[in-house]
Amino acid sequence: MRPSAFLHTVLPLLAVAVLHSAAQAAAPGTSVAIDLGEPAVRSRTVAFGPTAAPQSFTVGCAPGEQLLSGGYGDADPEVRVLASHPTDDQGGPVAAGSQPRAWTVTVLGLRQSAGSLRVSALCLAGGEVTAAAFAGPPADGLPDPPPAECPSGTVRSGGGYATAWQARLGAAVVSGSHPVGERGWAVDAGLTRGQAALRASNWATAYAVCLTGPVQPVAVEDVSFNLDTLARECVPGIAAGVCLVPRLGVATAHCPPGALTSGGGFRAGDAAGQRQYSVAEDGPSAYATWTVRVSAYTTDAAPAPMRLTPVCLFPVAAPDAPVGDLLPDSGASRNQALTIVGLLALLLLALLAVLALRRGRRRPTPVGGIEVVVRTVRTRYRTDQYREDG
Structure with a gap:
């Protein structure tokens, strides 16, 4: 050449x-995946005696941890859950945009004996995210409570609800607590006959836990399940000649590999208002799974569909220096x-x-x-x- x-x-x-x-x-x-931190479920089993007034129980995260969500489990069918939502360390409300430190569950015993349940808080240690809690606006007489919305630039990690209790009127019947839209959390609640006065008393409120940091949501499909039919029985206290069919359904969901199961919610299917639901479990069964267990009594054995929606988060890639x-x-x-x-x-x-x-x-x-x-x-x-x- x-x-x-x-x-x-x-x-x-x-x-x-x-x-x-x-x-x-x-x-x-080069870019590497951010380490979101080490998830942990902080739980304790609480016992409560028969009482006509609601009782609240709180489980907090350890110092330095971020609250992602929370819930409960192992509740007796005769225990009615009135609230399951983020709070401060003492179980009190948190101002909009403030950091929640614990999860609080409020229950009411429906029988004249002691009951128990497990209260859990899902926490994150060592990550680079910051949590804040937001509550939905007052109902203003609407048939359903307005959802709680996470602000733009944040990611929803979980949510919950609280219902107002009045000794004479009781509380709203919750048939769903679940994600809605991209950053919202909704509560499906209804009133029984004679509870119209609750509409003027902020009768149900939705809560959302929102994260800022290197994390993004992962779209996953709902887990559909049905309430199986148990043996037909006549329930005492119901009008003579009326027999109800006991139903039970359980579902567990987990997120794809590499994603964090940060929360979950449940929602009843068709004809929810015609059934009396009792949610015995709605919470983290482990840091990687979310479980919902529902029981109900119906007048027939028609299908009773339910849906479990997991909330999945994935770390965002970031520079390695x-x-x-x-x-x-x-x-x-x-x-x-x-x-x-x-x-x-x-x-x-x-x-x-x-x-x-x-x-x-x-x-x-x-x-x-x-x-x-x-x-x-x-x-x-x-x-x-x-x-x-x-």
Whole structure:
């Protein structure tokens, strides 16, 4: 290959390769998945005696942990859950946008004996997210409570509800507590006959736990299940000759590999208002799963569909070093890029010197007189084009 052809062929390839290496040295580092932290379920089993007044029980996260959601389980069918929502350490309400520290469950015993249930808080330790709680607006006489909405720029991790209790009127009947839309949490609640006065008393409120940080939601399908029919029996206390069919259904959901199961919710299917539901479990059965267990009494064995909706979160990819250390004009990257450019310039000079030597060897010796040879070499790369940017 002629030297000039060699120069025109090899130099562009070398220049492109070296400049690409320089650009890689100056560019930000590769992206890695953010570690959301270590999830943990904080639980305790509580016992309560027969009483005509509701009782509340609270389980908190450890110091430094973030509350994702919470719930309950192992509740007796005769225990009615009036509230399951985020609170402060003492079980009190949190202001909109404030950090929740615990999960509180309020129950009412429907029989004259002691009862028990498990209260759980799903917490996250060591991550880079921050949790805040938001409550839905007052009902304003609407048939369903307005949902709680997480602000734009946040991600929903879980939610819950609370119903108002009045000694004479009781509380609303909750048939669903579940995600709605992209960042909302809704409560499906109805009133029985004679409870119209509850509409003016903020009779049900939805709550949402919202996260800020390197996390995004993962869309998953609902888990559909039906309430199986148990043996027909006549329930004492019901009008003579009326027999009810006991029903029971259980479902457990988990998120795809790599995603975090941060919460879950349940929702009754068709004809929800014609059945009396008792949700014995709605909470984390482990940090990677969410379980819902529902019982009901119906007048027939018609299908009673239910849905379980898990809430799944996935870490967002982020640079593997602080942004300030990855900028193109940072000290280490800048020095590395200048070193590469200097090596490229030396390589170009060496190739030009080799070319000049080869031309000198091939030049014929003149017989007499003076021979003047003028040659022109064109190249697209010049060493004076590489300079240090100020």
